[in-house]
Amino acid sequence: MSSGSGIVNRLDGRTRLYWESSGSGDPVLLIHGLGLSGGAWWRTVDALAGTMRVITFDHRGIGRSESLTYAYTTEAMADDAVSILDELAIDRVHLYGFSLGGMVAQQIALRHPTRVQSLVLGATHSGGRHAAYPEPDVVAFFRRRATMSSREAAWASVPYNYGPRSRAEQADQIAEDIERRLANPFNERAYRAQLLAASLHNCYRRLDRIRAPTLVVHGARDRIIPVANAHMTAERVPGARLEILEDAGHLYPTEEPAVDRGIGEFFAAHG
Amino acid sequence: MMAFMEDVLRRAVDAAGTVGRAALIPWGGAEACVDAYEMAIRALTDAQLTVARAVEVEPVRAVLASCAEMTRDIGATHLSSVRWILDV
Numbered sequence: 333m334s335s336g337s338g339i340v341n342r343l344d345g346r347t348r349l350y351w352e353s354s355g356s357g358d359p360v361l362l363i364h365g366l367g368l369s370g371g372a373w374w375r376t377v378d379a380l381a382g383t384m385r386v387i388t389f390d391h392r393g394i395g396r397s398e399s400l401t402y403a404y405t406t407e408a409m410a411d412d413a414v415s416i417l418d419e420l421a422i423d424r425v426h427l428y429g430f431s432l433g434g435m436v437a438q439q440i441a442l443r444h445p446t447r448v449q450s451l452v453l454g455a456t457h458s459g460g461r462h463a464a465y466p467e468p469d470v471v472a473f474f475r476r477r478a479t480m481s482s483r484e485a486a487w488a489s490v491p492y493n494y495g496p497r498s499r500a501e502q503a504d505q506i507a508e509d510i511e512r513r514l515a516n517p518f519n520e521r522a523y524r525a526q527l528l529a530a531s532l533h534n535c536y537r538r539l540d541r542i543r544a545p546t547l548v549v550h551g552a553r554d555r556i557i558p559v560a561n562a563h564m565t566a567e568r569v570p571g572a573r574l575e576i577l578e579d580a581g582h583l584y585p586t587e588e589p590a591v592d593r594g595i596g597e598f599f600a601a602h603g
Numbered sequence: 604m605m606a607f608m609e610d611v612l613r614r615a616v617d618a619a620g621t622v623g624r625a626a627l628i629p630w631g632g633a634e635a636c637v638d639a640y641e642m643a644i645r646a647l648t649d650a651q652l653t654v655a656r657a658v659e660v661e662p663v664r665a666v667l668a669s670c671a672e673m674t675r676d677i678g679a680t681h682l683s684s685v686r687w688i689l690d691v
Contacts, residue, residue: 342668343652343655343656343664343665343667343668343671344665344668344669344672345661345662345664345665345668346665347672400669400672403676404676405675405676405679405680405683406679407675407676407679408672408675408676408679411675443645459683460683460686460687460690461616461687461690532679532680532683532684533683534682534683534686534687537634537686537690537691
């Protein structure tokens with residue numbers, strides 16, 4: 333298995349994007365969610381890197397990446413991801429976006445359709461007025477979270493991130509997730525910028541323009557992005573397949589690790 | 604009170620969307636107009652980036668690239684809001 337890492341410098345002279353690559357085979361780009369870094373994909377990287385070249389990166393302003401300003405959009409984040417593909421001389425890629433990363437993946441599929449071999453949209457929504465938004469207590473928590481320390485926020489978010497079964501039976505895995513997350517802290521301004529980007533995201537009416545084979549994956553117990561969004565997305569994207577994980581919450585890759593194998597098979601079927 | 608305000612806001616956005624969609628019919632409809640605006644934003648962004656790549660003098664290149672990013676992001680913000688209001 334080969335691995336590497338590097339930095340892409342954007343033309344503005346200040347935006348720098350850190351990426352990592354593991355394994356060999358068809359390339360897959362993993363796009364992480366709100367407030368996380370590329371390192372948050374460690375479980376999925378391990379699952380896919382045996383048969384694929386797995387590329388992760390830190391969004392602008394997060395982890396080892398930097399940004400010129402803290403005002404950006406999912407469009408900007410999509411163009412960042414494509415600049416990493418350009419740097420690595422990759423023409424087409426399988427895309428797997430999770431949560432905010434799923435919104436960025438939708439933008440890539442719409443803005444750069446020739447670059448997308450297949451698409452997995454995990455625990456995400458398409459924005460706009462048709463999206464199903466979380467309960468008010470969840471929204472209030474995420475506003476409050478920006479004022480907490482990283483460790484406090486990571487533990488306080490457990491009831492929102494994980495389903496009841498996982499909280500009862502997977503305490504070790506949750507603790508492991510949090511320790512990994514705390515190893516790559518993010519600053520408050522970047523977090524707020526990502527929240528704004530997610531709030532402005534709006535692809536709902538254009539999902540029917542996506543041509544890449546698409547798999548939509550969602551936990552039925554997701555409190556952050558309600559599962560109704562997965563049904564809406566799968567209905568809008570032509571030919572999309574929907575997989576609902578009945579017992580899982582938002583962070584289903586931890587709760588249902590077997591899903592990564594199914595996602596690998598989906599990529600292989602569309603290689 | 605919050606629910607009442609949200610309802611008023613939703614009705615106002617719906618009314619604005621109805622008026623906006625009707626007003627854009629002579630120009631091919633709301634969706635065509637928003638798509639054309641999006642294409643214009645992308646063309647302008649790409650043109651600025653092309654010039655930035657060609658100019659090898661700093662800080663001129665960085666300024667041009669930053670302008671391109673602002674054009675894209677401000678345009679994206681407009682588009683998101685307009686798509687929300689017009690529901691296209």
